[in-house]
Amino acid sequence: MKVLVADAINEKGIENLKEVADVTVDTSITPEDLVKTIKEYDGIIVRSRTKVTKEVIANADNLKIIARAGVGVDNIDLDAATEKGIMVVNSPESTSITVAEHTMGLLLSMARKLSIADKSVKEGKWEKKRFMGVELRNKTLGVIGMGRIGSQVVNRCKAFEMDAVAYDPYLPEEVATQMGVELTDLETVLKKADFITIHVPLTPETKHLISHDEFELMKDSAFITNCARGGIIDEDALYDALKNEKIGGAALDVYEEEPPAEDSKLFELDNIVLTPHIAASTQEAQRDAAIIVADEIIELFKGGTPKNVLNMPRIDNKTYQELSPYFEICEKLGSFISQAVNGKIKDLEIVYSGELSKIDNLEILTRTVIQGVVNPFLSSPVNTVNASLVAKDRGINITEGRKTNAKGYDSLIRVKAKTENDEFSAEGTTLHEARILKVNDYWVDVIPEGHMFIAKYEDVPGSIGSIGTKLGEYGVNIGIMQVGRDEKGGRAIMILTLDKEIPTDVIKEIQALKNVYEAIGLEL
Known part of the structure; x- marks a missing residue:
């Protein structure tokens, strides 16, 4: 060899x-x-x-x-x-310890004001009273994202006799309990934590996850650190919170723009520690x-x-050629479902109909669906080989089924996700391109790509117009619109393809409209 x-x-x-x-x-x-x-x-x-x-x-x-x-x-x-x-x-695990240790270094630097104390001494000063710090012991650590790195940070903070609360919508309760972590919602983490650390990927859902409203929830003495991805913290909001002493301090290893602009406002502040994206950089x-x-x-x-x-695992060339046209729709269906369903997915059902049902081994397609489901909420992308293991670790039960009737199409793939309080389904195929044909049993015809938006509403006059008006107020243009309903005057669903990402605040305002009972933004 x-x-x-x-x-x-x-x-x-x-x-x-x-x-x-x-x-x-x-x-x-x-x-x-x-x-x-x-x-x-x-x-x-x-x-x-x-x-x-x-x-x-x-x-x-x-x-x-x-x-x-x-x-x-x-x-x-x-x-x-x-x-x-x-x-x-x-070798994804090679950096887990390194990043966790860097996070600990930033936590200690914030708590004990190490970086500005070092600078002061080197300037010939002796300002002992200025650098009064706080202990980590008996403080509460708030972890946003309990993947490989977040878990390692928790392990280390336990040695400092810290309590831990965590926000991770996809972490099973039993796993959190075994780690000695209280699993809760984001708002509770922000309110309870003395130190907050971020370990999630940058996605449309996590972009500016921490902004003005979130800083308002934090303790005035709270410290926050980010060694994950730039953009998860809104740096303008962070500057305001630090400048006005709304929080105790911050530490960043990652930035919205790298390197930061030379005139970055963050450079003016004493209560922030900055490192140049080196959390993963060690000899070890x-x-x-x-x-x-x-x-x-x-x-x-x-x-x-x-x-x-x-x-993906190796398959014979004939089977690969038969299945390859469906890889895209499988991944898109998984991602669509994952972002649209409300809550932590417990059960995932995948049903193949028509010609696909006749193929002996559809494992590649099932793994591709699972990949699409789990990738939106993980910091490290999974693949068709390890997607099933990741889903199992996250407590997701997978069921695969087959039907001969494809409702007039050569083949159809139906994916249904269930949570404790919700369920959501989508059905699609490949017609020269990936297309979603049915959502929650409403017939539609959607190309799953780009900036998308789903609204569930009452099918009464003015509902569609009020949603479109609200989007127009914020300069969000509609490219494609598909509407499905079960009966006249009943419940309906609207799926839009937008020219740009829809801000979270706009989604909240649409959700509050009369006759609208759910609004969801997606990125595919």
Whole structure:
């Protein structure tokens, strides 16, 4: 077995690989040379420099695995690798401890005013009274997002004798209980917490999740830190809260614009700690990333299955060609349902009708639906291989069914999600492009893409007009509108495709309109 290490990684990973493979290290290989020589290798390790393009993969006649020593895989053509049966792996867990420790460093720096005290001493001052701090002990930690990193932060804060409350709509109660965390809503977390830490992805739902209203809910002494993604905290609102001493302090490792503008207002403040997006930057994280991907390659060469696989399992070419037209609609249906249903998903039902029902193995499509369901609320993207495990960990029960009747279409896919208080379904197919044909048993015809909006309302005169007027007031233009109803004067549903993202405040105002009983914004 031959492995090419195309980017610089920690030497320990290379040493491990040499025990089972012939390893070539060429960290300056050019794209042209990579295309010419890739056919010689069974595996390749890259970081961010080397691009494993469609052209490279087309020439990779012997390649079995592409390993990314890190998290992001923007430099790897996943679709091309999947179609050729090449496994792609990464090392997401390599940075969990590192980011958690950086978060702890920021919490301590805020609590004890370390950064401004350091600056003061270096300026020749001795301002002991100015830097009175607070202990972490007996304080309440508020965690927004209890994934790998959030969980590690909780573990460390327990050692400081802190209590913990968390907001994570998709974390099962029993898991939170095992971790010693009180699971609650966002408002309660913001009100109760002395220290708040953010560990969620940046999505349309989490953009400016923390803004003016949220700062008003916090204690005047509260501290907040963000090592997740810039944009989750509204920096203008943060500046106002810090400037007016509405909160005790803040710490950021990520920003809405990176690097921040030289004239950023945040630079004026003493009660904020700023670091340059370095939470994941440690020698140990780089070492662990190298060891993890080396172990993944070794596992594959020994006949095992790597655990961090990013693309779908291998299927025969005939089945792949039959199913590939439905990948997009499956992912879109999952994402649509996940964003539209109210509450934590407990049960997910997927039913294939028509020609699809005759195919023996539809696991790839089911995994693609699940991928679409869970990705909107996770900080690290999942894939068709690990989506089922992620759903299981989140307490989602999956049911797959088949029906012969496709209601006049070649094939239909129906996805239904249930929560404790709600259920939502959508049905779609591929007609040269992905289309949703039915929502909650209302017939519609929707292309699931871009900025979308759903309104459930009473089918009475003026309902549609009031919604359109409210959107117009805020400069939100409607591109496409589809309406479905069960009976004249009964309940109806409106699905809109918009020219731009609909602000949360506008959704709330539409929700408050007469005859409107639910309003939802989606991004597909």
